[in-house]
Amino acid sequence: MATLLHIDASARLTRSHTRTLSKRFVEAWLAQRPGDRVIVRDVGAQAPTPVSHDWIAAAFTQPERRSAAMHEVLRESDALVDELESADIIVAGVPMYNFGMPAPMKAYIDNIVRVGRTFGFDRSRSGDPYWPLLQGKRLVTLSARGDYGYEPGQRIAQMNHVEPHLRTAFGYIGITEVQSLAVEYDEFADERVRQSLQQAGNAAERLAIEIANAFE
Amino acid sequence: MATLLHIDASARLTRSHTRTLSKRFVEAWLAQRPGDRVIVRDVGAQAPTPVSHDWIAAAFTQPERRSAAMHEVLRESDALVDELESADIIVAGVPMYNFGMPAPMKAYIDNIVRVGRTFGFDRSRSGDPYWPLLQGKRLVTLSARGDYGYEPGQRIAQMNHVEPHLRTAFGYIGITEVQSLAVEYDEFADERVRQSLQQAGNAAERLAIEIANAFE
Numbered sequence: 001m002a003t004l005l006h007i008d009a010s011a012r013l014t015r016s017h018t019r020t021l022s023k024r025f026v027e028a029w030l031a032q033r034p035g036d037r038v039i040v041r042d043v044g045a046q047a048p049t050p051v052s053h054d055w056i057a058a059a060f061t062q063p064e065r066r067s068a069a070m071h072e073v074l075r076e077s078d079a080l081v082d083e084l085e086s087a088d089i090i091v092a093g094v095p096m097y098n099f100g101m102p103a104p105m106k107a108y109i110d111n112i113v114r115v116g117r118t119f120g121f122d123r124s125r126s127g128d129p130y131w132p133l134l135q136g137k138r139l140v141t142l143s144a145r146g147d148y149g150y151e152p153g154q155r156i157a158q159m160n161h162v163e164p165h166l167r168t169a170f171g172y173i174g175i176t177e178v179q180s181l182a183v184e185y186d187e188f189a190d191e192r193v194r195q196s197l198q199q200a201g202n203a204a205e206r207l208a209i210e211i212a213n214a215f216e
Numbered sequence: 217m218a219t220l221l222h223i224d225a226s227a228r229l230t231r232s233h234t235r236t237l238s239k240r241f242v243e244a245w246l247a248q249r250p251g252d253r254v255i256v257r258d259v260g261a262q263a264p265t266p267v268s269h270d271w272i273a274a275a276f277t278q279p280e281r282r283s284a285a286m287h288e289v290l291r292e293s294d295a296l297v298d299e300l301e302s303a304d305i306i307v308a309g310v311p312m313y314n315f316g317m318p319a320p321m322k323a324y325i326d327n328i329v330r331v332g333r334t335f336g337f338d339r340s341r342s343g344d345p346y347w348p349l350l351q352g353k354r355l356v357t358l359s360a361r362g363d364y365g366y367e368p369g370q371r372i373a374q375m376n377h378v379e380p381h382l383r384t385a386f387g388y389i390g391i392t393e394v395q396s397l398a399v400e401y402d403e404f405a406d407e408r409v410r411q412s413l414q415q416a417g418n419a420a421e422r423l424a425i426e427i428a429n430a431f432e
Contacts (some may be wrong), residue, residue: 013269050263050319053229099384100377103266103323106316113314121403128363129403147344159384161316165377168315187345189338 002036002144002215004029009094009105010044010144011168016123017183017197018093019044025091025140028208032054033215040082048111049076059115077111084112089138089211091177092166096145096182100161109169118173132174138211139170141180142204146187150198179207217253218431220245221303225310225321226260226360233360233399233413234309235260237420241307241356244424249431255299263320265292272424275331283391293327300328304390305354305427308382312398316377325385334389348390354427355386358420359395362403364412395423 006026010016026038055077058070066074084090094101101109104194115121120131143162149155150162163180170178183200185192222242226232242254267275271293274286282290300306310317317325331337336347359378365371366378379396386394399416401408 008347011266011268011272047266050227052227056227087234097267098322098329100316100322100325100381100390103319103326106314106322107319109314109316110319123403123405158380161377161381161384164374165316165381168375168377172314187339189339 002033002035002088002212003086004038005041005083005090005180006038007041007042007090007094007105007108009092009102009108011097011102011104012095013045014162014206016044016093016095017186017200018095018142020143020197021181021183022091022093024201025142025204025208026045028205029089029212032209036212040088041080041083041108043104043108044049044102044158046188048080048107051110058111060134061096063116073143077114080108080111081114081117084137085134087137088215089140090170091140091142091208093142094166096143096150096160096162099159100165102120109166113173130172132172134174137175138177138202139166139175139179140211141166142200143182144186145182145184148184148192150182150184181207217427218249218304219302220252220254221257221299221306221322222254223257223306223308223310223321224260225308225324227313227318227320228311229261232260232309232311233402233416234311234358234404236413237353237358237360237397237399237416238307238309240417241358241420241424244421245305245428248425248428252428255303257296257299257324259320259324260318264296264323265321267326268291279332282421293330296324296327297330297333300334300353301350303353304431305356306386307356307358307424310378310382312359312366312376312378315375316381325382329385329389346388348388350390353391354384354393355391355395356420356423356427357382358416359396360402361397361398361400364400364408366398366400397423 010018054073058073118133123129150160167178180199181203183196185196226234270289274289310321334349339345368378383394397416397419399412401412
């Protein structure tokens with residue numbers, strides 16, 4: 001059995017391109033492998049708590065030395081990391097808002113990049129003092145953008161802080177197998193966005209089928 | 217009189233390098249121009265509400281057609297935009313968390329990039345359907361990073377989604393005069409971070425004095 005972690009980060013609960021794409025991906029997956037487990041983590045509907053002063057202090061305290069209050073402040077992060085650890089495939093619908101991911105998706109990342117759980121840290125080590133702790137997982141990002149030309153090598157690629165940021169942050173904890181699709185042209189509300197959505201939706205389904213069939 | 221908008225985004229309320237830098241900048245400014253006004257917006261201590269489904273619907277409704285509930289959902293954003301509009305200089309302490317800005321800083325940006333207030337939008341326009349509405353403002357970003365080599369042209373510049381993202385987002389609304397300073401090496405906790413902090417702190421003071429003396 002595979003476990004899919006289905007993340008949605010769009011603030012739009014209806015008429016969301018990224019929710020349409022992630023839904024199509026998951027449905028196409030389950031059509032191939034109906035017995036698989038899907039965990040839904042809707043950070044667009046319910047934003048994770050941003051990490052705080054106390055969160056940082058607790059995370060950098062050895063687990064056996066944490067007070068009850070420290071365990072409490074990490075409880076939400078623990079649950080998010082447990083979910084992520086249990087997942088084989090993470091499919092994340094993450095629209096571009098103002099050139100980056102929505103704030104709740106960043107709050108999610110800040111909660112799952114956890115010392116001692118998803119990355120190791122040791123200052124006495126030679127070279128980089130940190131290393132990834134996750135392995136064998138795969139990430140699929142499904143995005144949507146108002147403008148167009150944000151793909152690598154295109155017109156305004158350097159203004160895209162969604163996929164490059166997601167790849168860097170997930171790569172840091174060991175999730176380095178990443179595939180990405182996106183809808184563009186949303187702000188023009190013309191034939192181009194309809195075509196882009198149709199193409200990305202079909203590609204999301206094909207990708208789900210391909211990964212599902214290759215699984216294990 | 218000049219108005220400074222002093223933003224802090226660090227989750228750390230004490231022992232924060234970015235708070236140290238922003239404090240030194242503001243103090244150096246006020247030593248030059250004691251009569252100026254400083255607005256403090258501490259998004260690290262109090263995160264702005266992430267934009268929601270209802271927020272987006274309200275923002276894209278013409279002001280005169282908004283319901284009382286729509287005005288209410290935009291109230292926090294209105295206050296943040298009012299503050300930003302009143303500012304001549306924005307000095308923002310924004311640490312790097314997991315290669316990007318902290319989630320509350322992104323929530324701030326998503327609240328101040330407001331159609332009809334900080335950018336214009338018109339689909340019938342030829343070329344880009346949006347344009348910036350702010351002008352004559354200046355942004356100073358003060359950051360801190362665990363690792364080193366994130367400056368343009370350096371070792372891991374492509375992993376930096378703080379300054380490039382801030383410049384793009386603030387540039388979109390018309391704030392294109394941007395200067396940036398950062399502390400590096402924090403995770404090594406050795407002589408290098410102490411030197412980096414000292415240099416960046418001195419540079420922040422010099423920058424404050426230079427901008428303050430050139431103002432108006």
